[in-house]
Amino acid sequence: MSARTTRTRLFAATTVALAALALAACEGDGSDTGASSPSSAAPAGQQSERPAGKESAGGTEADGTKETNGSAGSAASSGSSGSTGASDSGSGGTSASSGASGSSGTSGGSGDEDSDLPGKCSAADVEITATEVPRPLNHLLLTATNTGSKTCMLPQYPAARFGEAQSVPPVAESTKPQSLTGVQPGEAGYAGVLLSAGDGSGENGYRTDTLTIPFEDGSIATVALPTGGVYVDTALTVTYWQADMDAALSH
Template sequence: MSITAANAPRPINHLLLTATNTGSKTCALPPYPAARFGEAQSVPPVAESSKPQALTTLAPGESGYAGVRLSSGDGSGENGYETDSLAIPFEDGSIATVKLPSGGVYVDTALTVTYWQTSAANALEY
């Protein structure tokens, strides 16, 4: 499994995670990315409204997507900090270290992730 992160053009303050199955067998993604930004002691909450009908399964070469709201757009978030590291653990015990966009990202208490989706557009709706 390979995971990349890219700044989303819209909405503001969002990151798009792309998980690509680099193996030779179909695999199911965990329900959502248990993303750890920097030295965070906990994972961000998941946007329950983004829950799909079923787990996202990927055939070899296919990708799944998750949106991340990094911070509030109106400045209402608290305890913000800059970070240049992101780790996403998997159920088998492996951990993906994800390269963040150049310069890192700013996160605050508005930090939220979506469930894994089959399209990037769906992942960025929340």
């Protein structure tokens, strides 16, 4: 074999070896690329999932933020409305207070007006005395003097009970005044009492030394009778309370 042939083969072998190395290098690069591709794909997938998640999370956060902002806006709006409502309520409260004050003032005024009106007399307000009079015959004069500090109104007539009587005497309707008799402090009202029939026509007569007169509030005045008491029978009659003594003795 010649030297030239040997060099040719050696060159060819070297060429093949270089080609093999080049191919191996190419395959290596492809393998690395292939290996790195899954590796790159995995991060890509992860990145794809993560951004998606992030986007989803971001979207959720964004939505949440929006919702939060919306809630905050609603809360702010509600707060604003609440503040306005509170202000309105406050104004209403002020108006209500003013109205209440006005009502109280009106009530107070009515109370003051009512307090100016005379009240009903009671046994604690008046002192009643009984006096025998010569005319008319068999008559007794009752005098009710106001010992209090305010004017008071006497009952229509004295519901006089003599002794142990179970009923009060009738009243003479002809003596009824136009209105109740009021007595100012220190002044008096008068009522007449027909004790018995002057012609002796009365029945069931008896003598007594006690007289009580009840008032509308439940109080009772005890009246001292003349010494020796008085004689009464079925003719016993009283008059309405009068402002004038003569009107009380006219029956």
